[in-house]
Amino acid sequence: MSGHKYHFDVTMSCSGCSGAVNRVLTKLDGVSNIDISLEKQTVDVATVDSLDYDTVYNTIAKTGKKINSGKVVE
Amino acid sequence: MSGHKYHFDVTMSCSGCSGAVNRVLTKLDGVSNIDISLEKQTVDVATVDSLDYDTVYNTIAKTGKKINSGKVVE
Numbered sequence: 001m002s003g004h005k006y007h008f009d010v011t012m013s014c015s016g017c018s019g020a021v022n023r024v025l026t027k028l029d030g031v032s033n034i035d036i037s038l039e040k041q042t043v044d045v046a047t048v049d050s051l052d053y054d055t056v057y058n059t060i061a062k063t064g065k066k067i068n069s070g071k072v073v074e
Numbered sequence: 075m076s077g078h079k080y081h082f083d084v085t086m087s088c089s090g091c092s093g094a095v096n097r098v099l100t101k102l103d104g105v106s107n108i109d110i111s112l113e114k115q116t117v118d119v120a121t122v123d124s125l126d127y128d129t130v131y132n133t134i135a136k137t138g139k140k141i142n143s144g145k146v147v148e
Binding site for chain 2: 011012013014015016017019020021022023024062063064065
């Protein structure tokens with residue numbers, strides 16, 4: 001098994017908010033899958049091995065959305 | 075007179091979107107005033123002399139919001 005899975009709880013009010021998070025993660029090198037739920041207020045990101053948690057965290061933080069919690073799942 | 079004024083047309087769907095843009099600009103050194111209109115879909119930023127257009131543009135772009143146009147007003 002390789003790669004990481006990161007989970008974040010993010011305040012997103014509308015599809016414009018979740019779309020913005022999706023857009024920045026799509027542009028981030030090493031992201032292999034993105035699963036965003038506006039209903040659950042969650043962002044799940046799968047990445048290659050070399051992409052670390054802090055980089056993903058900071059990319060989401062730069063959207064200006066509030067990250068309520070985050071963790072490394074794998 | 076000193077400082078700059080920059081104007082951007084940004085797609086923002088809700089107050090969560092405009093709040094996110096406001097949050098990242100508030101954190102940017104050299105920003106002296108921010109005027110965001112969700113109704114008009116506009117972001118007006120006043121800055122000190124040393125803060126250039128590209129830096130402000132890139133900060134907004136990193137929110138994942140679509141910038142439809144932007145210009146230096148002053």
